[in-house]
Amino acid sequence: MASGGLLSPGLGIGWRPGLAGPIARLDGLSFVEVVAENLHDHGSGIDVPAPLQRLIDGGLTAVAHGISLSLGSAAEVDQTRLAHLRAAGEAISAPLVSEHLAFVRSGGEVPAGAPHADLLEAGHLLPVPRNQDSLLVLTANVRQAQAGLQVPLALEPIAALAEWPENTMTEGQFLSELLDRTGALLVLDVANVYANAVNNGRDPLATLLEFPLERIAYCHIAGGVVLDGLYQDTHQAPVPAEVLELAGELLRVAGPLPLMLERDGNFPPEPVFFAELDAIADAAGMPRVTPGAPARTTG
Amino acid sequence: MGPVDSTAGKAPDAEPGLPAARSVLAARQHELVAALVADGPVPEGFDPARVAAVRLGLARKRLGGLGQHFPALAAAVRSDSALWELYFEWHVSHPSGPMVGYFADGAALIDCLDQEGRLPAEATREALMLRMDTSTAPDGQRIPARWFGVRVVRVGENRWWAVGSRRRWAWVRGPRRSR
Numbered sequence: 001m002a003s004g005g006l007l008s009p010g011l012g013i014g015w016r017p018g019l020a021g022p023i024a025r026l027d028g029l030s031f032v033e034v035v036a037e038n039l040h041d042h043g044s045g046i047d048v049p050a051p052l053q054r055l056i057d058g059g060l061t062a063v064a065h066g067i068s069l070s071l072g073s074a075a076e077v078d079q080t081r082l083a084h085l086r087a088a089g090e091a092i093s094a095p096l097v098s099e100h101l102a103f104v105r106s107g108g109e110v111p112a113g114a115p116h117a118d119l120l121e122a123g124h125l126l127p128v129p130r131n132q133d134s135l136l137v138l139t140a141n142v143r144q145a146q147a148g149l150q151v152p153l154a155l156e157p158i159a160a161l162a163e164w165p166e167n168t169m170t171e172g173q174f175l176s177e178l179l180d181r182t183g184a185l186l187v188l189d190v191a192n193v194y195a196n197a198v199n200n201g202r203d204p205l206a207t208l209l210e211f212p213l214e215r216i217a218y219c220h221i222a223g224g225v226v227l228d229g230l231y232q233d234t235h236q237a238p239v240p241a242e243v244l245e246l247a248g249e250l251l252r253v254a255g256p257l258p259l260m261l262e263r264d265g266n267f268p269p270e271p272v273f274f275a276e277l278d279a280i281a282d283a284a285g286m287p288r289v290t291p292g293a294p295a296r297t298t299g
Numbered sequence: 300m301g302p303v304d305s306t307a308g309k310a311p312d313a314e315p316g317l318p319a320a321r322s323v324l325a326a327r328q329h330e331l332v333a334a335l336v337a338d339g340p341v342p343e344g345f346d347p348a349r350v351a352a353v354r355l356g357l358a359r360k361r362l363g364g365l366g367q368h369f370p371a372l373a374a375a376v377r378s379d380s381a382l383w384e385l386y387f388e389w390h391v392s393h394p395s396g397p398m399v400g401y402f403a404d405g406a407a408l409i410d411c412l413d414q415e416g417r418l419p420a421e422a423t424r425e426a427l428m429l430r431m432d433t434s435t436a437p438d439g440q441r442i443p444a445r446w447f448g449v450r451v452v453r454v455g456e457n458r459w460w461a462v463g464s465r466r467r468w469a470w471v472r473g474p475r476r477s478r
Contacts, residue, residue, distance in 0.1 A: 074325035106329040120332045121395040123364075124357055129327070133320035140317055161353045165344025166327070228352055265363070 006095045006152065006185075007031050007061060007218050011277070011286050012260030014220075015062070019263065020051040022270050026277075026289045030258050031061040031218070036088035036097070037068055046091035056092055063218070064089040064097040065187075069145065071155070072103035072128035074137060077144040086149050096217055098154040098187045099145065100125050101138070101175070127160035130167045130174040135181070142182040154217040155179070156187035159195040159224075159233040171196065172210025179215050186212060189220035189262075190247045195233045204246050209253065218258035221247050221280060235264035238276050244283035251284050259284050336394045358390045365405035369429075372409065375419035385417055406433070406441045418455055426454045431461065431468070 010030030013023060023032070032055060039046050048056070056062050066085045069077065089097040102125035107118045128134045146153050157175055169177070171193075179186060188211060197204040221244075223237035239261070251257060261280055267273065274290040281288045333339025335354050341347045366373025376386045389411050395404065409426045412418040418426060430452045433441040444450075447464040449471075459473030 074321045074323075074328055103328055106325065106332040120329065120336065122332050122336055122357065123361055123395050126328075126331065126335070126353075129324070133316075133323055136314060136317050136320045137324055140314060161356070162331075162345055162349040164327075228355070230352055232356065 007063070007258040009256035009258055009286075011281050011284070011289050012218065012258055013277070014065070014260060014262040014264075015052055015055070016264065017049060018265070018267050019273075020049070022273055024051055024055070025291050027291065028287055028289045029060060031063060031260065033063045033065045033098075033218075033260055033262075034088070034092060036064040036066045036085045039064070039088045039091060041084070041087065046087050048091050052092070062092040062094055064092060064094045066097065066099040067125070068104055069099045070102070070104045071099055071141045071145060072101060072126075072134075072138055073105060073141070074103075075107070077141050077148070079148065082145055082148040085145075089149070089151055094151060096152045096154055096185065097149060098156055098217070100158050101128065101155045101178070102126055102158045102160075103128060125158045125160075127158060127162070127164065129164035130169040130171065131164075132168070134166075135174065135177055138178055139181045142178070142184055146182065146184065152185055152217070154185035154187045156189055156220065157192060157211075159189070159192040161199060161230055161232070163200065170210060171207065172212070176212045179212055184215075185217035186215040187218060187220060188213070188216050188250070189222070190250060190259075191220065191222040191224060191233050191239070191243050194243050194246050195224065195231045198231050198242075204242070205249055208246060208250060213250075213254045216254065216257055218260065219247070219250070220260060220262050222262040223276075235262050236266035238268075239280060244279060247280070248283045248285070256286075259286070336391065338391055358387055361390060361395070361401070361404060362386065364401035365408060368402045369405040369409065369422065369425045371425050372405065372419070372422035375421045379419065382412075382417065382419060385412065385415070403441060405429075413455060416455065423454055427452055427459060430454065432465070 008030050010028070012029055012031040012033065013026070015023060015032040015034050032052070034052065039048065041047070052062070064085060069081050069085060071077065085097055085099070104125055105119055105121045107120055128138060142153065142155070155178070157171060175186070178184070190208070193208045193211070194204045197207045221239055222233060222235045223239045224231055224233040225237050226232070247259065259280070261277060268276070277290055278288050327342065330339060330342040331345070334341050334350055335357055341350045362373050362376060376382050386408065389408055393407060406429055409418065409422065409429060413426060431450065432444055434444040436442045444465055448462070450461045450468070452459045452461065456476055457474035460471045461468045462471045463469055
């Protein structure tokens with residue numbers, strides 16, 4: 001069962017301007033998630049795009065999802081970015097906000113005298129080492145973030161191709177410890193679990209079952225491709241059958257959950273997109289949300 | 300300043316060992332990011348093949364991002380291996396700063412390729428429109444051009460002349476060789 005019941009079980013979707021048309025035609029969505037960095041403040045508060053505002057006005061729940069707070073950075077949390085995440089959440093009346101268990105830049109305000117204070121942006125989410133030092137830093141940073149937010153914070157473990165040699169814990173152990181220390185919730189990305197497992201020769205389901213499933217606020221699912229012999233979680237392709245199956249397994253074990261598709265680009269024609277959404281709903285045993293979809297089949 | 304951390308019951312960095320942990324992590328994270336987006340060596344203990352895969356992925360992602368603003372340029376870079384090499388060189392020697400976005404990245408790449416005489420012909424129109432619509436601010440950032448009258452735009456060795464204002468204009472001459 002979803003932790004805290006902040007979101008209702010069912011199918012959701014990552015709202016993107018390029019998908020606004022098809023999303024507006026969906027019926028029975030449980031929630032939408034909006035990238036906080038894509039909500040801009042042009043001087044008079046956060047501007048919520050009109051198509052998104054219409055969904056919210058129609059009673060749909062929206063969650064703000066940060067991508068650049070860099071909670072896993074060695075530096076303390078950037079208060080300006082944190083304030084933006086909070087404002088974005090407030091602008092869409094989000095019952096919770098989420099961020100990643102990752103770092104996206106090095107440098108910044110590390111303690112006085114520390115080396116490497118110049119800022120370098122990676123342009124993507126990078127993994128943190130899974131060891132005690134890292135836990136100490138992340139715990140402090142997550143608590144700082146929680147102190148600057150008015151709603152619960154959920155953390156999403158990422159897909160990572162390169163593993164730190166410093167790792168002393170499994171993903172599940174590290175995550176359980178961090179969530180215990182901070183009280184944060186979990187955004188479980190099924191595709192990320194799959195990617196990390198297959199790229200490192202581990203069993204996806206066994207890895208998934210090690211996660212603290214009772215802390216799940218909601219789940220992500222996304223598509224990817226095999227490039228250079230590695231599974232890459234691009235969010236720009238249909239969800240592979242193996243990832244759909246893993247999501248099905250998760251729901252069988254953990255019970256009904258809020259589950260949403262992340263599609264960031266390479267948007268297919270609407271009928272194809274709707275068919276992909278139906279495939280996710282079917283794999284998860286959830287009602288379809290596409291126009292003209294038949295009533296829910298139980299089982 | 301942000302509110303005081305009430306859940307911890309103490310100042311955020313009062314945890315023993317935390318400052319030291321931050322220092323160690325800062326150094327290692329900087330090594331990794333430098334290896335991924337700049338010219339840094341592979342940090343000790345990492346699998347070089349995996350670091351190379353991430354490095355390539357980040358370059359691809361950045362090209363995809365700037366391709367949202369300059370699709371013809373991105374497509375040309377993807378389809379020409381010599382141009383890809385040049386792009387990759389530019390990518391690792393121009394890491395994104397905190398304020399730089401994909402539009403600014405694309406504008407900088409266009410300027411760089413143009414200066415080297417390697418701007419692909421397919422991207423001429425995008426370069427032309429970029430320079431019609433924007434000017435370079437003193438800090439190097441592209442800002443919307445505010446012009447009225449005649450505007451001369453150069454791409455490669457050619458020069459175009461337009462008359463009007465930012466909102467309504469017409470070509471009056473071009474392209475003409477300028478050098």
